[in-house]
Amino acid sequence: MYPRVEINLEGILHNLHILRSKCEEQGSSLSLVTKVLGGRRQLVKYITEISGITSICDSRVYNLAYFYELDVEKWLIRSPMISEAETVVKYADVSLNSELKVIEALNETAIKHNKKHKIVLMCECGDLREGCYEEELLQIIEKCRTMDGIEIYGIGTNLSCLNEVLPSEENMAEFVRLVEKAEECYGSEFRYISGGASSSIPMLFSGKLDKKINHLRFGEAVFLGNIPVYDKPFENAEINNFILQAEVIELKEKPASPEIPRDDCTNLRKRAIVAVGKQDIDIKGLSVLDERIEIVAGSSDHVVLDVTNCGDEINVGSIISFRMNYNCLLNAMTSPYIKEHIV
């Protein structure tokens, strides 16, 4: 059945192994960010069991609910909504937080269920997405001391996801300074200093990540072998772990642009339409594996390809394979119209 995403689990495990070994060499642990798997429990179970990874992160608590039975620590890496506090306390062992009101809601819920919910407090270090500045961070820590349902499990930061601000020796030094202030205020060290995502790989590989950082959260680099922002693979990465396959539903010779009437056109192009579209994927994030084929344009349900350079190799019913960037892959893996096929 098409369209489908072919998934190469061995390639994912290969990337995970390299990154995990690098983290361990540098005294860090790695949590796998599973959001791209769209709650597919069997895949997460397989990857965690084979790799021995003991903690996973997801941005959606509903995905964590699918992983409830799996014997791994589950981190919610998008700040919880107050309205989902019940679900978060039930399905997430840990959540990243930056708002006192949310933490208070988690505290009340945890107390009601006779639980302690672990939180990682997020610091703002320059990317301007989630995270507190120093003053608020210390105020939250003070308040948390009085909360019986909350354990501060760590301090974290996130870069490169919103403004493509990369981890640097400067912003990581600022992060470590905030961590030390937080520990001073708390009176003891935190278990996890969670320093970043796949964009931290160049610093990790070159040994420049501060030794205080003992935890990283990796998604894109494990699944696609790619370092975000740099947009290049890390050394020895496997990059073809997810291939989108779509079927040709029309093949005709047409003018290269709509302004040229067909009968006047001396340069007709062979155009193939495949049955997948903007409703399923981000067309800008697609690239065809066969370099002779060009993507012309797309609409909600169609992607139009120029296959002139392929001779007679492409027909109606042919299957075309595409690589996807991470955003496109996220769309594909959460589209109900695209199935997965494990190789």
Ligand SMILES: Cc1ncc(COP(=O)(O)O)c(C=O)c1O
């Ligand atoms: C807070 C947080 N940590 C880690 C990640 C993983 O990022 P990456 O896929 O670049 O490794 C993300 C994004 O998915 C995130 O939002």
